[in-house]
Amino acid sequence: MSTPKRFIAGAVCPRCAAMDRLRTWEQNGVRYRDCVACDFFEQLPIEEQAASELSTRVNQPRESQRENEVQTVRILDPKK
Template sequence: MVVAKRFIAGAVCPRCASMDRIRTWEQHGIRYRDCVSCDFFEQLPIEEETPAELETRVNRIRQSQQRNDIQAVKILDPKRK
């Protein structure tokens, strides 16, 4: 069985700091990465579960949004007096 190895565009090798020299492939549920310039090699298990989103000021519910006070808005016609 032939395994397709792909280069990762823009990736920098953690050992030799060469750019665009890292290739990756998957085999038997394990993800592999290596550098073609040096002898860097890494294997990682393929994680099916995505990590939870970090809470930031953008996705956090503000106190003003937590209140359920609904107020009706009445649109006035400027021509009517």
């Protein structure tokens, strides 16, 4: 089974450095890339398992969100 060849927007060819000239497609469980501006051609294995998202501070809940604690705020009087 083959997928249609599609251009990769913003991609730069590793051989000739031409932008927007790389295209990709899949055929028989193998992913291919080539450049229409030069003779660059690459065969890539298709990963069967989806890559899990890396754990970062942005996608992890904070401690206060995990516990759903209510914290009181105390206003200090600067005159005292």
